[in-house]
Amino acid sequence: MWTQGLVVARRDWNDKLFTLSIKAEIAPFIAGQFIKLSQVLADKRVARAYSIVSAPDAELLEVLAIKVEAGQLSPALHQLAIGDAITVSTKAAGFLTLDELPQSADYSNLWFLATGTGVGPFISMLRTQAPWLKYEKIILVYGVSYQTDIAYHDVIQQLLLQYPKQFVFIPMVTRDPEASVSMANALHCRIPQGLVSGELETRAQVDINPQSSQVMICGNPEMISEVQTLLLERGLSKNLRRAPGQITLEKYW
Template sequence: MATWLHGEVVENHAWNNELFSLRVRTEPFEFTAGQFVRLGLEHDGRRLQRAYSLVNAPHTELLDFLVNRVHDGEFSPRLHALQPGSVIQVSQPASGFFTLAEVPAGDSLWLMATGTGIGPYFSMLETPEPWQRFARINLVYAVRYEADLAYLPLIQSFQQKYPQQFRFQPIVSREPCAGALQGRIPALIAEGQLQRALDCPLDASAQVMLCGNPEMIRDARALLADMGLPKNLRRKPGNVTVEHYW
């Protein structure tokens, strides 16, 4: 049964009017990069709660959550309104199997996400494991507008630290953006644009992680299966590991 830790909001960082990072301090606990917890708020005598992936690495002091405000939602507008010093609850233990331990060996690791689905990848990339296991790491980050691209300073730090090993490709669907591709991830794969932009083959030597919009995951999974990259299962290892983010 889940237990709840008392947390204190340390920072509510706005990336734009709707997208924000909530930084929370709790007593230390263990988790694996890629896992999630539930955040809880007391309201009218009951606990409102929702699952969010941990963006921070397991060894860091503050918990970090990337959240998009849904105006007609019950929970995210309340998170959006929290200020430093606000009380929030964090569930224990952390859960989920969207971790690198579930990913078989490969030459390249493709981390593909839409929107806030990028969050667990940052947690993974701040650990030694991906850099030790894969010769090439490609981070693919799809959003609607350029202003939706969060954590760019962190991404730039990976580029500087691992210039030969790490590549970043933003995708912005609703406006032109320098350095970004335009369109949907599945279409860009089907046309070969994504592979050309990253100068890396997307074949049986690759391991792919998909996180975010269920439609993107559904279409990308089907396309990758047709390309000879089946879904990764414990009973039958493959090339594509998925996490439905909403």
């Protein structure tokens, strides 16, 4: 089912990456879930899924999107201005949530591995109290091509100030290695390469292992496939309801 939403704010992180803040009446959701946005284009309804970046108790729905030139919906979304209408699904969906993780107290470290707009569900989770109450260390690894592709850097900086001993942020910037990333711990390689070399864990000062780590992955399917293979080789297993493990993932396109 659909409801009419209203764009009440937008933020452009660069010329293609943007956040829409939407006022819409939808059913309660869990941090990490996604909704669908749709528009009627050329007499045809076009709908796509977008993760909710806002916390469940926020007044507005935030979605992070990137304009894809050949995309069916994202160019139209990129043109939306404050006051424009947008159709929103009334119920969120998805299983990339903290509720789906094993509840054993042995898991003291939570890793978020994201590329591009796949960081959205993790920002939503980090805006809640749930991860901070459960895990000793939370590591957000955010892979982008350019420094200017880092969205929600202000939220991340605030979390670093609020949880200086608990939160680690590692931006992975691949295409402008000479750029001066304003946040500490930056690496200039892809996430899989950082795992293979050991640099990622060295920067985090936390090991990824099946005894103490939960790893959530969202973003580029190629990255997810490579990282999952590397983690399986280390003895971690995919997290399933019938067989709890340490790897929870969601392909973002």
